Amino acid sequence: MNDPTEMFRREMVKEINTVPGGREDLESQWGQVWTTDEMVSDFQTLGFLAPYTHVMRRTDKVQGTLMFQHNPRFYFSFVKG
Secondary structure (H helix, E strand, O other): OOOOOHHHHHHHHHHHHHOOOOHHHHHHHHOOEEOHHHHHHHEEEEEEEOOEEEEEEOOOOOEEEEEEEOOOOEEEEEEEO
16 A cells, blocks of 8 residues: 655654653643543544554544554644644
8 A cells, every 4th residue: 555644754753752852842842741641531532653643532522533652651732633
C-alpha cells in the first residue's frame, strides 16, 4: 500500500522525538499536554498513524487528532476535524 504521507510523518516523528525537553517545553509550544492516562480519560482513541492519533473527545464526541512523542509519552496539539 502506498502512503503518500509516510516520509513526511517519519520526519516529524524523528524531529518530535529528538528535541530535548519535558512536559513544560511541550506546553509552552503546543498548549495543553496529556499523559497517556490523562489522554485516555479525555479521549477515545480511534487509530494511530505516528506521530498522530485519531481521537474522539469524550465530553462532546468531537473527533480530531493529537500529536504524540514516544519517550516520555505525551500527547499534545488537539485539532478538531
